[in-house]
Amino acid sequence: MSAEATAETVEGLAEELSTYLDTSRINQVRRAYYYAEQAHEGQMRRSGDHYITHPLAVARILAELKLDHQSLMAAMLHDVIEDTGIPKDALADQFGEDVAELVDGVSKLTQIEFRSRAEAQAENFQKMTLAMARDIRVILVKLADRLHNMRTLGPMPYEKRLRIATETLDIYAPIANRLGMHSIFTELEDLGFSSLYPMRSRYISQAVSKLRGSHQQIIEEIRSRLEDKLEERGLPGRIIGREKHLNSIYNKMKFKQKSFHEIMDVYAFRIITDTEDDCYRILGAVHSLYKPLPGRFKDYIAMPKANGYQSLHTTLFGMHVNIEIQIRTEEMEHIANNGIAAHWMYKNESSDTLTVHQKRVDRWVQGLMEMRERADDSLEFIEHVKVDLFPDEIYVFTPKGKIMELPRGATPIDFAYAIHTDIGNACVACRINRNLGSLSQPLQSGQTVEVITAPGARPNPAWLSFVVTGKARSSIRHVLKHQKRTESIELGKTLLKKSLNGFGFKLSLIADEQVAAVVRHNQVQSFDDLLSEIGLGNRMAYLVARQLAMSGEGVLEEADQDQPQADAGSRAPVTIRGTEGLVVRFASCCKPIPGDPVVGVMDSGKGMVIHSDTCSRLPEGDEARARLTHLKWAKDITDEFSVELRVELERQRGVIAEVANAVAMADGNIERISVEEQNARLGIVSLVIHVNGRRHLARVMRRIKNIRAVTNISRVRH
Template identity: 80%
Template structure:
């Protein structure tokens, strides 16, 4: 049966090579059985048959036959290379490496496997095609497995394998994996929906046949070639529409779907005109995926018509588009020896996606962060926007100008400061709409803002921003750690330059870190105490990090003159929201483990009041000529008068202040209390603002608020 399938597109020599791989695998798996009781060789044979239906090349089919040989029989990769060539051995090895291994958590195992999958895809995309066929046959034969294992495999299939198949344009495999995963996870729901679909289809057969007949007549009347197929709705798709779009079963099933397959692109557009003359098109429901293909290479014309009191969905495409829609990247091997724009473009799209995965993988700190980023890219609801030069960019739905900037190039994303949408200045956080023209404005030396992580949707943007923020945080923690360590060493009358390399390495080994730089970074992050590290460097006493040091020791080596800080809030230098210190206020710093230093006013009620706690504070002083602005909250008591809020705002503006927020907190017939948050540069500026507000006749009292 498989030979008959292969003979339709492979020559005799290649079929014989596939047959030889089958005999080799049969011998290697001799005596091995599946859970179902079938001989094990039935599984590789079924996987090869799935790939043959997609008309994959002979090497992929050989790898399908042999894909479990390395893992299950102990035959080494070199032996396969000698027998079947290096390419086939690499494919088999790539598939074998995607098998489950032991990790601390199931999520970590899944994430690590996905990293491996990405590397394998980058070397040869056929590895994932064999793996998808392997997963499809396993899903078809899950029955004999224990319930917990069935559920785990189904979850992984729905989370990873079905979306990857969809991303590679392999619609037929993607939908079958989704339906099999759904019926495994929710057997009762699947059975109920399946019965309801069968029943409804029977009662609607007359309408379906009539619509198909009228479409067929219209094509014949205009002399246009085309075969008309009914389009089945898949169980998982129906369930998701009911669950997430809050639609009833009848609403979903009252849409009749047809696919018209024709010879060439011109015929597609002519047929579109014909069906629009037969039934009225619904406004806003036409999509041209031929001119602007989906991100996975899918091409087709979509239109929704209103006729016979029902909605009719029609997809119009060529035979080649139909094959690419069902088999995606797998269609590349069928057409690769023929001139075909569609498949070469499809291959380029997949190559671009895999390259993007590799970039994300390099920037991610661990496999869990990587898979989190990739999952966002596996569920794209595409939009199409234009660069100023007219190039079309495909982005997932909800993408922002920042996502657009990173899609162009990582360096452009990192240097983004503003954007223009349709030639008008726009917000970096606003979701883009299809058809907009987006221009990114960059500035040399600009850096990504960590707040962008709250609105970007693409994995590439998220990974790139995190990467830059982490490197900035590392640089800042080194700077702060150096400052604190130097200050602590002063208490021992020692400079950092006087410490020998041997002393540094001894302390590095004692603290179990990789390098002295990492130790300094840990001090800046607040994970280690500067005075303890200074003591270890000078005295050499191996104090445990968990030992509670005497207050006198801290006082001796920790309070040696204040550290100067600039006004800017940073990643590791933050101003406390309780007391909102501003230049001119006496300030102290307290280390917050993992987050750097938190700066408080010296009189803040949230600071520790015991002797040991106070001793662990770092004395700070403001740098001169600070021009940054700081938020201060004022409480203003006043008599109620018409226009008083406007008068107050004008007074703040006259004192060169800027109002961030104004709120009327409490009022009666005569008096009111207003909370005013203003931006000032320091205490002198604050005094000027308060004096201006106090001079308003209706104001009875003004005070600075600290929590």
């Protein structure tokens, strides 16, 4: 490209900018262009064009979105730091701190190209989140940069094309969608799709063109009937035919198992009008022209989508085809196409819709930042975020009537965390439309949800199996990890104290130097880490106690070599309450309950498993037996425990109801009941019930035994 041609294009851009920027700002953009041109002197793109054509094209895309002059300057300079070695400080001196920060943010995103390796991709996404949190314009410049790169992907090597296209569909297109930028989102999706699947893209594109040609007459007829109806009612509105983009056609064929003709037999139109009031009037007009299909009307004006999108959607049946119609105002149309970028387009006008939209984006980015802080590693973070990048929303109400948007499949737990992390953590129950509901049931649009909390309540690990939002998942994991560590330290301390008693020592009386020596010897960061390791079953309390006992005499190595002996002090039982949580679990084989003689077995990395002391799964041999922890039950246990019973009975009408009634009369709860047929006369009932100890169990068993049809009852221990 000659210097004259390049100059013409920057002048062409200046002309476009004159429609919404003043001369001094246009001159600043021009100055950034000439600076970049000089910096990239001699650099070429793979297509053979001068490198400067790329920043200029990126700025042009942003000018179409009517972005502010600083974003356009950053677009011109976005590769300067990385490709020409000019430092950020030099840009700050020339163009101001804001522009330099934007360029730096975009450069960082470019340097960290998403490699196919999941860790690298996740790491980069974290950096992108930070950049977006500082200034959302960073991602807008990056999206324009990515769009131009996708438009000019042709000359790239096959492997690189594939990687860039995959990354675009996985990360950048969903972000554009989440920011409400529909026009960039659809173009990125279609370009990504045609790069990954050129044959499929070509086939669908040809099929669409062919079909459109043959259906032109129907389209024109529907359009003219809609126009006549609006004119008859005196309603302002321009009607646009709406095209489905290739990637969405392909996804509907692939995931919804719809045929191409099924998808294309829907005729789509958009009606753009002046006011919100006109939208509803036009809806009435089109419903009087064609019959609406039940259940297909959506009011996104009253309840906007999570990305700020507003419109009325209705599907009509007319002329033997389905007609999809979207009705919205000019402002809603701008926001639908340009999303967060429309914020700069309306900068000088006051727009309530836009302020609301800006708040949504801020809330989303803030949510990303919270997740980033809670995630243990970048892979976990990206797993949470990908959920939130592909929302198919439902809308539910708080008891005060505030609308909350959540992804489809969200549960009351997701709703609780969406309100506030502390409310999610303390959630114990919920009311759905004023009735008590299950915490795991998916919510439906339009429901009113009330969360019931209790002080001191903690998240249940089972919640992870049904929550769908990234925020809920990351918050639960965060609390559980913290809880597990606290519990493992507590258990470790209890076991260590018990072992020290065997040596005639008290933990509180051991000198800090001795403790520090043992911590160093075991190569852990702190004494708490050592206690946690004991509590999780990764180290033996006896050995650590022996090290502490002997460290005063400086013989740690010798202490390690000793094998544990079963001595009186270390066999003093540890008291358990049955509610210890994540690091103390009850064996499913023997299902011990309060009153049963029990022992603890340390399970590496998981903590202690409590077995009945007659359980067949306990380790054999004297040495293994010596490592068991002797336990006793606390006196005031009120929690319930599962027990399995085997009831043999004569088969009679209503006998199962009698058994269930007997359990209820003895204040027991049935968890599961199943009947096995022995023969025509006898049957076996397998019962899993909840009791709070051996006495309670004896009461339940007595009640069942008193039933005339029952011939035998026994407790099952596998």
